[in-house]
Amino acid sequence: MADAIGIAGTGLTVHRKWLDAISDNIANINTAEPMSGSAFQARYVAVQAGAGTSGVYVTGAAYGSAEGRVTYDPENPVADAEGYVRMPDIDLGSQMGALIMAQRGYQANAAVVDRAQDAYEAALKIGAS
Numbered sequence: 001m002a003d004a005i006g007i008a009g010t011g012l013t014v015h016r017k018w019l020d021a022i023s024d025n026i027a028n029i030n031t032a033e034p035m036s037g038s039a040f041q042a043r044y045v046a047v048q049a050g051a052g053t054s055g056v057y058v059t060g061a062a063y064g065s066a067e068g069r070v071t072y073d074p075e076n077p078v079a080d081a082e083g084y085v086r087m088p089d090i091d092l093g094s095q096m097g098a099l100i101m102a103q104r105g106y107q108a109n110a111a112v113v114d115r116a117q118d119a120y121e122a123a124l125k126i127g128a129s
Contacts, residue, residue, distance in 0.1 A: 003053045004116040010055025011109035017058050018045045018102040025088075026095050032071075032085040034078045039068025039086040042095075065089050 021043040028040040042064035049056050067089070074083030 005113055005120075007053060007055040008109040008112035008116065010050070010057060012106060012113070014045070014047050014056050014058055015102050015106035015109060018047075019099070019106065021045050021061070022095055022099045022102060025090050026092070026099070028088060029090050029092055029095075030087070032073065032076050032078050032087055033068070035070070035080045035084050035086060037086065038066035040088040040090075041066050042088060042090045 025042045031040045033039050044062040044064070045058055046060045046062055047056055048059045068086040069089050070084055071087045072083050073079055073085050076085050079085050
């Protein structure tokens with residue numbers, strides 16, 4: 001049972017970091033940068049399975065294109081003389097899909113921790129009787 005709690009705990013951490021990355025991407029989806037600079041780069045979490053029953057771990061992050069999308073927006077304060085800005089190359093639909101998956105994964109791992117804890121407490125009560 002302790003393995004179940006430990007493995008689910010690593011899953012909670014991974015899904016929390018995934019949720020953090022997605023929320024950062026969504027929050028910056030409309031961040032315009034001047035053409036001379038780099039666009040906001042979407043962040044993606046890199047994950048690897050641990051050995052045996054040690055769970056999963058975040059090994060780093062991967063980043064999207066710094067080139068972004070060139071968008072015509074002459075009203076934007078950072079637009080160049082021709083009216084162009086760099087926008088992040090982030091698809092809101094795919095981010096929302098990933099957000100739902102990360103949220104469900106977090107909920108599933110939290111449920112495993114709760115159920116394993118209940119089973120552990122029940123085993124302790126049986127042993128005490």
